[in-house]
Amino acid sequence: MRLSFLEPLYKQPGPFASVYLDTSRDAAIEDPDAAIQLRWRHLRDALASEGADRDSLTAVAGTVGSDTDVPGTHGQAVFTAHGRLALLDELPAPPARDIAHFGTLPDTMPLIVQRAPGIPYLAVHVHYGGRHSTEATGAVRIEAEAGMWPLTKVVPGHRLDEEIPVTDWMRAAGEVGRELAGHARRIDVEAVVVAGDVWARGILVRRLPAGLRGQVVTVEGAGESQPGRALLERKLDELFRGRMAAHDRALLGAFLAERTRDGASAEGLAAAVSALQRGGVKALFLNDHPESPFRLWTGPEPGQLALTEQELRFYGIRELHEEQADAALVRALVGTKGELVLMSERELRPAEGVGVLLRYADPACRM
Structure with missing residues (x-):
């Protein structure tokens, strides 16, 4: 996963307030806005107990629950720094639990987890209920959306909605296919999911460019899709559940190949830290363990991270903080343009849950 969406967050210094909460407005909840504000009050108290200043609390309060136009179950991730909003992201699903953290680094891992697996796709729904003949009356309606799963659940992708007389469907299907291919190329889709009338969709699929077909x-x-939510959301959820994005799987394949020949790879937290200090990480592989006890020491710059306070002081760094390991690793990856691949232990179990694919073979990083 590319982490460029986090770059604006790290362009400013901390401390940061990081807040994750359920902002669903479910019809089953009598007063959802009141429920959101109640959850926020609990988180506000938690932030205050961690030393959050009044301006930071005010900035979060002014943002929480602002996603009134997002239907269905979802959540918000809010980050503020020095009394100003630093980053706001919609969560495709409510967080497993509401979270509040105030510290030198933002707590970004829950947001990253919600964006995974990050699969680029094209969803197409061909609506038609008439006679299977181009001499029939009526029209074929095409709904399509190019998106990134699961983010498209709450952040709409590029949509196409056209209605074409069935008498013209044979010819028009080719034009629609070329238009869909253009959207697919722009996001480098790895799946084209097609639903709807078997006859009408079959004509469209046969007229797609061969590569897309x-x-x-x-x-x-x-x-029917819920307005404001991803087209074919329920089917996409079934199709993509437990699946890695093709890009991440290619990185994993490269890591495994390098590990087999004792090449440009390493495992363990110490090895990952050493590689990140040198800016040598192409991709970091992580088993996500929210309860992980690992901590790292950090300085003001992304590459300033270490297992011990003494190591950073040896290099003359004076402004030091002890942070959650995942927060320090993510900041270093963003700052050095590295990628992150989250995977289950079924896919890979590197030492201490951390592995790195190096940009080049570096014996200093092999622990």
């Missing part, structure tokens, strides 16, 4: 997955029983 090979990525088509047809699904049945799509149903």
Whole structure:
């Protein structure tokens, strides 16, 4: 996963207030806004107990629950620094628990986890209920959305909505196919998910460019999509659950190949820290353990991280803080343009849950 979406956050110094909370406005909740504000009051008290200043609390309070236009279950991630909003992101699902943290580094891992696996896709729903003949009356309606799963649940992708007389469908399907191919190329899709009438969608699929046709997955029983949510959301959830993005899987394959030949890879927290200090990490592989006890010492710059306070002081760094290891690792990755791959232990279990694919073989990083 590329972490460029976090770059604006690290362009300013901390301390940061990091808040994650459920901002769903479910019809089953009698007064959802009151429920959101109650959850926020609990988090505000937690931030205050960690030393958050009044301006930071005010900045979060002015943002929490502002996503009134997002339907369905979801959440918000709010980051502030020095009394100003630093980053606001919608969460595709409510957080497992509401979180509040105030510290030198922002707590970004829950946000990253919510964005995974980050699969670029194209969803197409072909609506038609008439006679299977181009001499029939009526129209074929095409709904399509190019998005990134699961973020598209709460941040709409590029949409296409066209209605075409069925008498013109044979010719028009080719034009629609070329338009869809253009959207697919822009985000380098790895799956084209097609639902709807078997006859009408079959004509469209056969007129897609050959390269795109090979990525088509047809699904049945799509149903109607909820306004403001991802097209074919329920089917996409079933299709992509537990799946890694192709880009991340390629990085994992490269890591495993390098590990086999004792090449440009390393495992363990110490090795990862050493590689990040040198800016030598192409990708970091992490088993996400929210309860992880690992801590790291950090300085003001992304590459200033170490296992011990003494190591950083040896290099003349005076402004030091002890932080959660994942917060320090993510900041270093963003600052050095490295990527992060989250995976289950079924995929890979590196030492201490951390592995790195190096930009170049570096014996100093092999622990």
